[in-house]
Amino acid sequence: MAYFVQQLINGLTLGAIYGLIAVGYTMVYGIIGMINFAHGEIYMIGAFVSIICFILLGLVGISWVPLTLVIVILVAMAFTATYGWALERVAYRPLRRSPRLAPLISAIGMSIFLQNYVQVLQGARIKPMPPVIQGGFRLFEEGGFAVQLGYIQVFIFVLTLALMAAFAVLIGRTALGRAQRACQQDREMASLLGIDVDRTIAVTFIVGASLAAVAGLMVTVYYGVIDFFIGFLAGIKAFTAAVLGGIGSVPGAVLGGFLLGLVEVFWAAYFSAEYKDVAAYSILVLVLIFRPTGLLGTPEIEKV
Amino acid sequence: MTTEALATPREVNLAAILKDAAIAAAVAFALALPLVGFQTLDRGGVLGIKTRFDWVAIGVGVVFLGRLALAYYRTTASRTAAGPSIFAKVGITIQPYIPWAAGAAVVFAFVLPAMPFSNRYVIDVATTVLIYVMLGWGLNVVVGLAGLLDLGYVAFYAVGAYSYALLAVTFDWSFWVCLPLAGLFAATAGVLLGFPVLRLRGDYLAIVTLGFGEMIRIILINWYSVTRGPDGITSIPRPSFFGLPFERRAPEGVTAFHEYFGLEYAGQHRVIFLYLLILILALITNLFTLRIRKLPIGRAWEALREDEVACRSLGINPTNTKLTAFGIGAMFGGFAGAFFATRQGFISPESFTFIESATIVAIVVLGGMGSQVGVVIAAVVLILLPELGREFAQFRMLLFGAAMVMIMIWRPRGLLAHREPTITLPRKAREEAPP
Numbered sequence: 001m002a003y004f005v006q007q008l009i010n011g012l013t014l015g016a017i018y019g020l021i022a023v024g025y026t027m028v029y030g031i032i033g034m035i036n037f038a039h040g041e042i043y044m045i046g047a048f049v050s051i052i053c054f055i056l057l058g059l060v061g062i063s064w065v066p067l068t069l070v071i072v073i074l075v076a077m078a079f080t081a082t083y084g085w086a087l088e089r090v091a092y093r094p095l096r097r098s099p100r101l102a103p104l105i106s107a108i109g110m111s112i113f114l115q116n117y118v119q120v121l122q123g124a125r126i127k128p129m130p131p132v133i134q135g136g137f138r139l140f141e142e143g144g145f146a147v148q149l150g151y152i153q154v155f156i157f158v159l160t161l162a163l164m165a166a167f168a169v170l171i172g173r174t175a176l177g178r179a180q181r182a183c184q185q186d187r188e189m190a191s192l193l194g195i196d197v198d199r200t201i202a203v204t205f206i207v208g209a210s211l212a213a214v215a216g217l218m219v220t221v222y223y224g225v226i227d228f229f230i231g232f233l234a235g236i237k238a239f240t241a242a243v244l245g246g247i248g249s250v251p252g253a254v255l256g257g258f259l260l261g262l263v264e265v266f267w268a269a270y271f272s273a274e275y276k277d278v279a280a281y282s283i284l285v286l287v288l289i290f291r292p293t294g295l296l297g298t299p300e301i302e303k304v
Numbered sequence: 305m306t307t308e309a310l311a312t313p314r315e316v317n318l319a320a321i322l323k324d325a326a327i328a329a330a331v332a333f334a335l336a337l338p339l340v341g342f343q344t345l346d347r348g349g350v351l352g353i354k355t356r357f358d359w360v361a362i363g364v365g366v367v368f369l370g371r372l373a374l375a376y377y378r379t380t381a382s383r384t385a386a387g388p389s390i391f392a393k394v395g396i397t398i399q400p401y402i403p404w405a406a407g408a409a410v411v412f413a414f415v416l417p418a419m420p421f422s423n424r425y426v427i428d429v430a431t432t433v434l435i436y437v438m439l440g441w442g443l444n445v446v447v448g449l450a451g452l453l454d455l456g457y458v459a460f461y462a463v464g465a466y467s468y469a470l471l472a473v474t475f476d477w478s479f480w481v482c483l484p485l486a487g488l489f490a491a492t493a494g495v496l497l498g499f500p501v502l503r504l505r506g507d508y509l510a511i512v513t514l515g516f517g518e519m520i521r522i523i524l525i526n527w528y529s530v531t532r533g534p535d536g537i538t539s540i541p542r543p544s545f546f547g548l549p550f551e552r553r554a555p556e557g558v559t560a561f562h563e564y565f566g567l568e569y570a571g572q573h574r575v576i577f578l579y580l581l582i583l584i585l586a587l588i589t590n591l592f593t594l595r596i597r598k599l600p601i602g603r604a605w606e607a608l609r610e611d612e613v614a615c616r617s618l619g620i621n622p623t624n625t626k627l628t629a630f631g632i633g634a635m636f637g638g639f640a641g642a643f644f645a646t647r648q649g650f651i652s653p654e655s656f657t658f659i660e661s662a663t664i665v666a667i668v669v670l671g672g673m674g675s676q677v678g679v680v681i682a683a684v685v686l687i688l689l690p691e692l693g694r695e696f697a698q699f700r701m702l703l704f705g706a707a708m709v710m711i712m713i714w715r716p717r718g719l720l721a722h723r724e725p726t727i728t729l730p731r732k733a734r735e736e737a738p739p
Contacts, residue, residue: 035507049338055353056342075338082334091709098716101453104510105669108662109708116702121339127351232658236518239511274526281515288508289500 002142007269008262013153013222015261016160020215021238022245022253023167024208030184030248031204032096037107038087040235041114042209046080046216047226048118051129054220065132069155076217077210083114084209088202111231118228126227129220156218163214164254170207171250180204184248233277237264240284246297255295321379325371332367336360406677413583417576424575431579431647433687435640438586440667440679442636445593447665448674449602450629451609452502453510456517457664459497460490460634462524462656464641469537469651470530479543483642490638491631498630502623517661524653536652542574543581543646550574578647585643589636590676596632605629659701670711672718681719 021043028036053072062068091110095103136150171177179200182190191197219234220226241260245252260280267279287294341360345352416422416430439461446454464486471482501512524531531537542550548561550573561573596602604625608615612622645651667686671678689707690700711719 029507035511045339051351052338052342052344052353055344055351059353079334079338082331086331086335091713094713095716101447101669101673102712102716104453104507105666106709106712108666109705109712111705112659112662112701113705113709116699116705118339120698120702122344123346125346127344128346129351236511236515240515243508243511275522278519278522281519284515285501285512288504288512292504292508 002145002147006147007265009149009153011262011265012258013156014265015258016156017215017218018238018241018261019254019257020160020211021234022241022257023250024212025239025242026247026250026253027204027208031180031201034103035239037104038110038114039212040231041111042080042084043212043216043234044118044228044231045083045114046076046213047220047230048122049079050076050217050220051127051226054129072217073214076213080213081206081210084205085202088205115228115231122228124228126225129224131224132221152222156222159214163211176203237280240280243284243294244287246294249296252294252296321372321375324375325368328371329364329368333360333364336363402677417579424572427575427579429691431582433683434582434586435644436667436683436687437680438582438589438640439637439664440683441586441589441593441676442633442640443664443668444674444679446629446633447668449597450605450626452626452629454513455510455661455665456513457637458656458661459517459520460494460637461641462520463493464490464638465645465651466524466531468642468645469540472541473537479646483639486642487635487638490641491635494631494634495627498627502626502630517658521653521656534652536650538650540645540649542649545577550577582643585639593676601628666708670718672720675720678718678720
């Protein structure tokens, strides 16, 4: 029981990170109907920006943890959002009216480019990071196994929930969110009604990249090591989460993220750690076969 | 793009261009500052940092000037450029000569080993290019003809390579027995994987196939008892010339190739033989694709690519039709994999990463989907360019990714976008037909 609860906590932590990345996928898919293949790399860049920011703050001498975290979050979000915006402007906007495969190939190219860009600039070796948030609560003990809830896990939950709440308000209550939902439903009609579609899409990329940046920051502080290759796997997993929840649906992405995190952690804990990625892919395949619209997605009607 | 060009007034509006370039430079600064400006350095387990603000300054300067040049080019070009681009015009003009050029290329490929400039390195590179040409042609059946985006093609390449390696190492069967078996196993894998997922559309299919590609790789890494995991399979038997091995000293009772033909022994023989082998395999793939396009099944693939709903109402079973395309594409991937295994003599999961799948897809899409000649051109460009850039080893993949993006933006339909019509009227009927 104690082991189970511990894995539950770990799984939810991982799921929160996946969920944050998945939101970026699902938003972009919802609005322009393409898989932003380079989104995983944006998350990786977020992780690198945060680790660099942490080191710089350490050099400047700011050591009060809450202040450090706030600064790093803001800096990482700002710079990574710039990458998200530039990505859309350079690689996707010129291809808005081309055959459907063109943006996907361009996205794969961008993903390869960004991965190697970071490798060339920052080196291929893994980057270690001293723990920022240490300690935690001891929830209960059973048969000599103590269930720990780290402060860092609390930090990840709280931050994810706060961001999701802010995001829900952004989508549901602001003019920007309305424009975005309008573009999602019918881009041409939205532009006829005076919505700047290009701008709305750009903002979508900026928001998605900011959330991915926070996920990158969380991975940096949670695992303490990053390298230039983390974006690929995380990207596929987050995409799986988005599909699981129903692509195009934002609550679905978060739900899918949590489910996928749980499945992965429990698989590694009770079956085999080597095949945990296979488990994640199998879920993707099973969901697509039996419920292609995902858990919370709406069925797509094919028009002739 | 066009709207921007129309909006610009006839005179070069210097202030607007400068403002635009300044914004681009500001964005470049924001992009470069964190990742270019600071480099993390490992100082005994603790990360230190080094600044490189000079690089940032150079980058920002280049972007500013580049944007200025681009804006200048656009304002001048918008006055003159009209109608199809130069590239399209060239494409239309050279269209009738492409069959001739292709024939010349095949002849050239066959005599390449006899050319004065050819040496071991040239043949080796040419063999690598041909492997990708063959993979590209194989994938073209799936992507170009049937219109199914397969991002996990490398899985079938891996299945072919491992089938050949395991059969040849375990049972000591010859290459010529294992080659069809490798194709068969790969085709079976294709049908098995395809069966559940081919009902999905476009992007979903792409991601699921990508997942399958990764799954096969993870299984290859972890199923140690069979695949020997990351260590890979070593000393895979090399192919023989119909039973005559390419060795200096053939084992007891076997005649070596050079002894049989009364030649001086040369390591070159095997390299040339492998080159000609892959050339013939690739040409068989090409011929097969060209012929099957004329059969009902090939017609059905192309019809399915154009309109699935219409096909269904005309009585074509989409799942079965797609499955055949998937299986046949996988079979050619398997053949190429078997060749790869015998050529390298060593395989490990390292050779079958996603980047390989991405390269093959890029070859097909950059070549212009469905165009057989386009695949060759794209394979030569994508494989030869990094090979030429060996000195910039660490920038190779960087340039590769950038090239993929730029070619797509420049030619979203691929280099040779023109597609041969599936059916044309015979010349006589064309002449008699009223204009």
